[in-house]
Amino acid sequence: MRGVPLQNPYLPYPVRIDKITTETTDKNLKTFRFVFLNPEDEKKFAYTPGQFAELSVPGKGEIPIGIASSPTEKGFVAFTVNKVGLVTNYMHNMKEGEIMGIRGPLGNWYPWEEMEGKNIVIVGGGFAFTTLRSSIVYMIQPENRARFKDISVVYGARNPGLLLYRDELAEWEKRDDINMHITVDGTDDPDWKYNVGFVPAITEKKITSADNAIAIVCGPPIMIKFTQPVLEKLGFPPERIILSLEMRMKCGIGICGRCNIGDKYVCKDGPVFSLAKLKQMPGEY
Amino acid sequence: MSDWEPKITTFLCHWCSYGAADLAGVSRLQYPHNFRVIRVPCSGRVSPKFILAAFRHGADGVWVSG
Amino acid sequence: MIEYTAIIRDTAKKLLKDGKVDVFIGYKKGTVPMMNEPVVISDPEKVDTLHWDSLCGLNLCNYLTKRKDKIGIIANGCNSRNIVTHILENQISREQLYIVGIPCTGVIDHRAVLRAVGNKEVLDVQEQGDKFTVSGNGFSETFDKAKFLRTNCAVCTHRNPVIYDEMVASPVKEQEGVDPFEDVKKIEAMDPEKKWGFFTKMIERCLRCYACRNSCPLCYCPTCFVDESKPQWVGKSIDPTDTMTFHIMRAYHCAGRCTDCGACERVCPVGIPMRQFTKKLNKDALEYFSWEAGLNPDARPPLDVYKPDDYNDFVK
């Protein structure tokens, strides 16, 4: 028999919940920080921003979630989880110190090699900002910052209370090596000091050039739908518009067949696709 | 087997039988203790799924009372 | 039977041409003997694919659910009763429908035919009145149709449609003196242990493919209880308890609604006679409420109404 024992790609690494942060005022989004029970698992879990992992709650199931921490942050991995289904509801009731599993890293990542030496435009909306946070943290590290030119970020949420990572956003806002454009769809807060308006509109206003630039877009379908023409108008060719897809997944490793679109598996060949690639695939997402 | 006591899942209507059970308690009437009572707003709330679920979880009997 | 085909085609053509209906739902001849495919036709020139024979054993009412257009549909006795049930349950409105009634003399049980020819491959079936001939490699046999009816058709007492706009032929004589519940009574006479054994054995092969559920016109829920995850009522593996729970609930959801059309048994890939569940309910509905589903578009179903004379002794 060949290759036995095999490393089992379905077996999650046991982790302990180290810290839970409630991100939004509606309390539907929490960030979970995990620490690996076996320190060597952290090395095996070497990831790149843009990838995701399966969070595995014994007795409930597994959910694919984008990794919100950056590989430059050591000692833990973090995920921001929206409360929607069976597993996420359960997770929102879990406490620090409880044990669960994570399995990954899975999928591909943002095209970091291609992005080197380019201006980076990040457009994010709502709670899809997680892997974008990972990317931003990764890029603004001193050892990485020089690899990229200007970094512009447009990030919007429905209202100020629904913005993720508010402390970090404020910090980034103060830096001069990153252009932050934070926006909300609407607010009744008279002290709101950032933009008001939908993400596509702010993108159109704030992003002026597509020269030597690459755009990463991640957000709800409706935002993507309206941002895409804006970017195209700005002169981004489809190869330089990068999107991250969502899909129902189970195995995460291209075997169970669920997330199949065209000849691709979103979990293995994605979730990151360029618009150019997506245009060659059936629109079933 | 003689000391075996069954577990009976019981769905009681809040307005009828639950009240009756309450009154029985208040009146200090004796009745068997095999019941695991689930209070429902109306016995119409009891879906057949609940009854099957009770049996699946190992209930020896199910009693629905409106 | 075969002559119905020509009439169906003519009627469909006329209806589509006159704009009385947008689409016409019927059967077309299958690519495999003893199998026919439901088809929807919107072009009056394409009506020649329509077909009818004694092997059209599905329930076309299934294809009506929540449609918005005007539909012409063929319906025999049981199908028409399901249309009535659909109307009662607001799945379709009567005004949308143009029902072409088919007096039905029963559907041939393709499994029985295969059994009779020793499970050899059948390549061709020809019907001649109340007889039919099956042939394959090196054999050809003629059978009496009456002896090869599906078990639900053999005891059917509602062969003629109960609701229609026109008929393709004059009504056939209804069967008399059949006891639809013979097998149910047999099971009723068993003791609990035997009953449980009987049903466990029966569903042992179930694959959980849900063909029975999906072929049933009564099962139109957007999310079936087996698919619900909050809470999850049933496990999704082929565990015997889970399978049994599925079958009990599926059957029970058809209580007082089932017309015994036999589509569930017809489609089962492993041949489970799951009508044994629903037939018991039909029998009870008839005994306790004098109710047979889908006979009257104006009567509310028994589990819908409160009556002081309920059979249950606890309702007082």
Added chain:
Amino acid sequence: MLKGLLEHIGIEPGRLNFSWISSAEATKFVDVAQQVAASVKALGPARYLIKKRAEVA
């Protein structure tokens, strides 16, 4: 009718009980409770439809 079906499948009569009791009928409640408990007790522990660990490969 569910009772009928379950009994048809082999769940013993007496396992599933229905009753109708007003909130004032405490004595009736006690009577019925005794009947139900007795009937289930007479049947012994449930044998069927109990979910066990999935029988899978």
Added chain:
Amino acid sequence: MTNKIFTKEEWTKALQGLSDSYKVFVPVKDGDFHTFKPMNATKAPDFDFQNTRLSARSLVYPQAERMFEYSLDENDPEANIIKETPKDYSPQAIVGIRPCDAHGFKIVKPNFDNKEYRDPWWIQHFESTVLVGLGCNQPCSTCFCASVGGGPFNKDVLDVLIYDLGANFMVSGLTEKGEAFLSKAQGGKAADDAAVKQAEALATEAAKKVKADVPTDKLKDKVINDLFAAPFWQDVGFACLNCGTCTYLCPTCWCFDIQDEVLGKQGDRIRNWDSCMFPLFTLHGSGHNPRDQKFQRVRQRFMHKLKYYVDKYQGGVQCSGCGRCVRYCPVNIDIRQVAELMNNY
């Protein structure tokens, strides 16, 4: 290559002997159809059949399979840690599998065993299995194995091939695994030239009988999105009931679902076959469903088998031509016709 002749009685006896060293699965008549069951004394194997109703895939890839187990007991120091379930991978033999079904294993292999990920359960089950094929003397009218790279006596993937010569079986070992299996079989005698000739003649004769010629040659040159947008999908999918019959009977479907089941403090993670025909298959947590209409799901099944797979692995279509979906589809949706539509589009 060993060729041995067994009378049919001898062969059954030999298989009984082999049950000591292998779990031997044989076709057994169960009601109206044949199904693979472990060899035992009570039910005799029956090799007189067209094909088993269900493909043999479940013997390598069970419909429901326990992946992991865990304890939810707070007092257990290992609580909530997911652990592998020990498995029995002792050698097994599937005797009487048709070449098309064996071919199915070849088709699904790149999915379970590729350079990125290797599915431990499938691979270990597969590697511990000896495939003892039974050639098809009398292919069905719905068979089209020859159109998709197989044939009624196709030898690839098989370890042993049985030729039914009427009164006798000629059994020939094809691989090392197969030879090892045969060497343990008691009885039989070496086949003479006449028998070998007769067997070859049978194979040639059978190949001629596979009539259905399903065109798949042009599929690889099509553009995915063109086929995807083709006008015929609504019509093809109209009758579909969205049951899982086609996908569950298919020897080449592999999709599965992962479920956690808990009983008291004991939890299991189980994988179950799933089907792209079910609406739930692609339902997102958000409620969005990219394939919420049934024609889309029908399209997915055919596109996956006849186009996506072709493009992804460059090795032909994901179909072994066994014809089960054609014979048992309750509404007679015929993959042969769909293949033709797609190929000629």
